Amino acid sequence: MDISGNTVFIPGATSGIGLALALQLHEKGNTVIIGGRRRGRLDEISATHPGLRTVEIDVTDPAAIRRASAEVIEEHPDLNVLVTMAGVMRVEDWTDPAGFMATAEETVTTNLLGTIRLIGAFIEHLRTRPTATIMTVSSGLAFAPLRATPTYNATKAAIHQLSESLRLQLVDTTVQVVELVPPAVRTDLVPGHRENESAMPLDDFADEVMTLIEAQPEAREIQVERVKFLRYGEARGDYDDVVAALNRRDRHTS
Template structure:
């Protein structure tokens, strides 16, 4: 993928993977817009960096996506790369009586409908660019689910399937569709995750991921080495063993 001279939107750019990838791409000579719900976090991401911009967006709100997309295209007509990175991950208790579906419903709305709606809103503009990219951030849990976060795991599996379908439909256009599937990374997406020793340090994940994006013919699926075991679990015949190890050893 061309790593300089782009105008890139990164959702969920106020922290974690989104923040660090946005900064990396900005350092390579791209105009980068970070979007998210919390303006103060976005301002921290872009502080002191000319060519980085912050815009508020609630990807769980269809009306806000429509507003945001129209304003974004007007302000940044050269926009040619979309990173669908925003997402939430919350534990669920399916032994509760009754089961609280609020987390499930919020996860589906944010993690599935959010990127689908935003892509739909921006795709006509992206298709008009000489070269465009849509990067959907899924998870290694799309392939081996974490039983404590079933809606999150299911949402990433759905986004994986949708990404494959979108890539096929856009195969004869100038829009390339890439999936980025992280393993467990030390970010604040769940409480205490920043310090879990078994998770991949954020800086290591970003460095290895950027190696793939710097390849001119970027892989359709970008997986760091730690995520490849999960990606290959079914095909390798080790799914049951990996699933048990992942869930028995969960630290949350």
């Protein structure tokens, strides 16, 4: 993925990692469209950052994805980058049979089905562009599980394999598949996480991601240094130690 000269759509970028990357991509000379559910929040972003474009989208609603994708493609026919940022992270207790199912279903619908439906809505258009990128967003927890968030971990592992598989299918097309693999980052993904001192500061994460994109335009995965502890535990042979350390901290990790 080139660092500039793109038209980028980022659903789920009204806060946190998505908004931080949207602002940096815009500063690098990209046209950036932010997607989100709340019209008021989108209007607030437009007023604060006049160069950013916005569109309403709810990735849990297939009809909303179809409407938003048609709107984005019609208004921005040069669109060549999709970043599937939208996601939720919920704590679950699977020892309570009545206490986890709704949360698990919401997580799958948002994180996994939302990503699949977004890619499905844009892939035909992206294949018409001379160069294009689908950037998926997994997590360090795709590779080492946090006890408190079983379904989140599972959806992010699925996103990793989806990315690997799509890359194989699209190898002879103009579409590049890049997987962004965040560690714990100080955002509001879960309550209180912004104050989590063991998590990576948001601006530091966004800065490092942009540096990696610029330095490695052909990268298959964007991995900041901090996520490699989780990402490569199995390859290093210390997977059990990684899982133990992660869960001793008992922090909610994105």
